[in-house]
Amino acid sequence: MKKAFLLVSLLSTFLIGCSSTSPRKNLEQFETHTGGQVMGDATSFYWVTNKLTQPHTSADYVTVGDYGWYQTDYAWSEGVLREFIREGEQRNSSNELVPYRVHVRFNKSGEAVYQQYRIDSKILPIQAKQLENYQKEAKSVLETTMKQNDEGLRLVQGYWDGSSFKTCAGGEFDRIEFNQTLPSFVIDRLASVESYAAFLGSDSLGKMSVEELLMLAEDSHDCVVRPSLLKE
Incomplete structure (x- = not known):
């Protein structure tokens, strides 16, 4: 003992570690916070940049054990997710790790106006439920990071x-x-x-x-x- x-x-x-805020951005009323969590096999790192009290951009990096990994870059406007790109690797039907990329843009009402899901050189549609999950994940990055920031x-x-x-x-x-x-x-x-x-x-x-x-x-x-x- x-x-x-x-x-x-x-x-x-x-x-x-790696948590930094640009002095120049501070002058422009931008502030960046970082966070993360472990849930099951998933380990997540988070970044959130606010302009005044509203989210401006955010990002995540997530590893899911042997199942793959991904990283996402999000853009916000007036509290609404307006665009994101996600890149990573996931298991296909043959249990092989293959690259994938998701790019979605939303209007100010939160409706998808552009979407592309590419996996292993194939382009596939994104189901409405999956779009909803992406939006929930984006909000979770904000909520978790800001809660952790409030806790210091x-x-x-x-x-x-x-x-x-x-x-x-x-x-x-x-x-x-x-x-x-x-x-x-x-x-x-x-x-x-x-x-x-x-x-x-x-x-x-x-x-x-x-x-x-x-x-x-x-x-x-x-x-x-x-x-x-x-x-x-």
Whole structure:
């Protein structure tokens, strides 16, 4: 137990990450927040940029175990989802991972006025129920991220080398506090293997508090960059 406690204490600098806000955009009354969650096999990273109090753009990056992954770039206007592009890989009928891409535009009433679903070089129709699911997922990104922001949490990414945590944003931390119980295999890995890590957390007075560990991977794993699929 003492060993595990000491490790957690050492980790207290381990996890702080990629959450940044452009000073120029701040002057233009834009503000970006980040978040994420784990639900079942799905691990999600979120980004939301608000203009004043309204969503302006948002994005997600989602991995679903062996079933595939996707990233989405969303555009909003007056609280209504107006366009999104999603790219990723999913299993086909032969259980093979194949690329897919979805592009949908909506009018100000939320009705789809343009849609394209391409999977493995084939173009298929999008069912009305699926369009509704896409809209619900987009709203969930906003709601989850802003709720986490209200709780003082953000998405943090970086690399743990056994003694310190270097964030994807260029910071470095030596003091970390975990607010969740970690499985023993995770503690063992952090004690012996250099790793990429992503989590929900917050920092104060030079100490990083980890609320939820989202992802732990080899140190060859790249920092996840916010998807940018829509043209300005």
